[in-house]
Amino acid sequence: MGTTQLRERDAEPFSLVRDDLFYRLQRRIGLIPAHGDGIKRRALVYALVAWLPLVIASWLAGTVVESAGIAEPLLGHIGIHARCLIAIPLLVLAEGLAQQMIPLFMREFRRTELIGDGQRERFEKVLVDVIRLRNRAFPWVIIVGLVSTWTAAFFLTPNRDEIEWAGANSRSLAFGAWWFLLVTRPIFSILLLASIWRLVLLGILLFRIARLPLQLVVMHPDRFAGLGFLDRLPVIYSPFILSVSAVMAGAWAHGVFYHDVAVPSLYIQMAVLLIVLVLIGLAPLLVFSPMLVRAKKKALLDYGVLLAKHGRAVDARWIAQREVPDLPMLNAPELGPVADIQALYQSVASMRPVLVNKSILLKIVAPAALPLLLLVATQWPLKSTLTKLLFTLL
Known part of the structure; x- marks a missing residue:
């Protein structure tokens, strides 16, 4: 099948999400409507399916808040709530942002004539090749295999600290633990791995575009040779960065509140996580650096x-x-x-050889650092801090 036929067959505008195997499956079971992407619907459904049965099971067991028999209630497992109520909706929201913004970027490559007339066919071939990758089933087989393996491992040897709130030792109260291990965790894992795969696709797309002989304008006032419109690219994966940071910060917060873990002992882990998330955010932009340097x-x-x-x-x-x-x-x-x-x-x-400025860094660092800063802030003496602030202002 030729390039033109493929472009006519695939839905417009160009998308890294629409019509992949996971998207088609969600449409078949009714989560995605015939028209539109159902972002709000899916975010709400996934969050409620993952979280609400846990709350009901815990409420029936009397373990939502601290009680005489439960030292670590469901309310204290901040990581679980962050996973269900923050990370899962954000990962679905990231799909919507990608659907809206990536076609705009592709249009800007053409509209600004970075893609010259002689390179338009090669540019279209890059898009077609990425669509072929998007439509492959093999990545989703790997994702399902990883999630199944993780689920089996956690189910066979569960972390008691994660399911103690469900009363795992009692037959009548084990439902919450079962739901968490077999439903909540897999939903989050599938959405997380799906986001990672789509970020890989985005990196492949930009890498292949960066290998084209783009008609850069070295005098462009954006100081990026005409590629300045890509400064909004981190907005697409900021929800992914925030979701990962929130889940990790929530898990660490549980250790701080219930296991006497000192926040300063987590600083190295926080710094490593922050560096990794920032590098993930910068990686898609760095593919243009060799071209800009030359x-x-x-x-x-x-x-x-x-x-x-x-x-x-x-x-x-x-x-x-x-x-x-x-x-x-x-x-x-x-x-x-x-x-x-x-x-x-x-x-x-003054042209910059790297697609990085304060605005781009803020879009990456802010979502990565915010949950970690909130965790650090739990150690501040809030009353005395507010009192000092009040006296300073007055």
Whole structure:
């Protein structure tokens, strides 16, 4: 099947999510409507299916809050609540963001003419190849295999600390533990691995685009040679970063509140998690760095030669007072006076070889750090801190 036929067959606009195996399965069972993606519906359904039976089972067992027989109630397992009520909805929300924003980025590559007329066929082939990868069943076989293996391992040798709230030693109260191990955890794991696979697809897509001979504009005021529109790319996977950070911070918070774990003892683990999440956020943008580095090096040499020729001509005419042949560059309006041509060179010199700025870092670091900062804040003496703040303001 040819490239044109594939592009006509696949739904528009381009999507890394729509029509993959998991998406089709959700549509078949009614979670995704015939028209639209059902983002809100799925976020609510998955969250309630994962969380509500746990609460009901715990409530019937009298273990929602602390009681005489339960040292660690369900309410104290912050990681479980973060997984069900924060991470699961965020992972579904990330799909919606990807559906909305990735087609816009692909359109900008064409609209800004970064993809020249001679490269449009190659660009379309990149999209078609990624769609083929998206539609493959093999990645989902691996995901199901991993989730099944993890579920069996946790079910056969469960972590008692995670299910003690369910009364796992009592036959009448074991339902909560069963639901958590066989339903809640797999739902989260499937959505998490699905998000990871789609991030891999996004990385492959951008990597292949970065290998095309893009028509970069080294003087572009965005300082990224015309790729500045990609500064919104981290918004797509910020929900994924926030969900992972929230689940980890929730699990650590349980240890702090119920197992006397000192928050400072977690600083190294927090730092490692933060670094890993930031690197995940930067990785899709770093694929353009080799191209930007080459473009900047070449442009500095080329514009350096232009500036040297222009400078010699100006020096010969106005300093040496020599007769200078009519040079077009001295009268070219796009070059202008000496100050303007120097500004051209400075704009090239200020071009950034890495697609990173404060805005991009904020979109990545903020969701990664926020849950960790909240965990650290639990150790602050809140009353005295607020009192000092009040006296400072007054």
